[in-house]
Amino acid sequence: MAAAGKAQRYEAFVSDVLQRDLRRVQEQRDSIFEQQAQVLQLRTALARLQEAHPLRTQVDLGCNFFVTAEVPSPQRVFVALGYGFFAELTLPEALRHLDRRSRLLDRLSESLTRDGAKIRAHIRLVLEGLRELQGLQDPPTTSDP
Numbered sequence: 001m002a003a004a005g006k007a008q009r010y011e012a013f014v015s016d017v018l019q020r021d022l023r024r025v026q027e028q029r030d031s032i033f034e035q036q037a038q039v040l041q042l043r044t045a046l047a048r049l050q051e052a053h054p055l056r057t058q059v060d061l062g063c064n065f066f067v068t069a070e071v072p073s074p075q076r077v078f079v080a081l082g083y084g085f086f087a088e089l090t091l092p093e094a095l096r097h098l099d100r101r102s103r104l105l106d107r108l109s110e111s112l113t114r115d116g117a118k119i120r121a122h123i124r125l126v127l128e129g130l131r132e133l134q135g136l137q138d139p140p141t142t143s144d145p
Contacts, residue, residue, distance in 0.1 A: 003133055003134070006133060007130055007133055007134055010126055010129065010130050010133070011130065013126065014123055014126050014127065018119055018122055018123045018126065019123070021119050022116060022119045022120065022123070025112055025115050025116045025119060026116060028112055029109055029112040029113060029116065032105055032108050032109045032112060033109065035105055036102065036105045036106070036109070039098055039101055039102050039105065040102075042098060043095065043098050043102075046077070046091055046094055046095055046098070047095075049074050049077070049091060050091050052074060053072075053073065053074075054070050054071060054072045054073070054074075055070065055071040055074040056068065056069070056070050057069050057070075057071070074091075075090060075091060076088055076089065076090055076091075077089060077091065077094050079094050079097055
């Protein structure tokens, strides 16, 4: 009976703690991937801005009412830094900022990927321990010819 109680505790640990942590890490990683896509999109837009003299665009005044606007020299842009702060940067400064942000996001995604792999390894380890505790046979291994 003690083995059954241990097995239930291990199963609860896997489902309550490890699976939850794995989902949280994957959600964070997905959020980082979305931010990376936004940085790439913004870098492309800034590259187009460097080529456009003058810039013609449409501005939404509200309630889907658009007016045509012309910017004679789009040399400065406002970049969202986070927490509601913006910085007015030249186009080369904004591109350098995006490069630094992209490198930071790359490091974060790599770290989260490693964390996810560690959690999956812990899950596998606990499940192997459960198999031994319950006296089940090892799953058949497949050999590559």
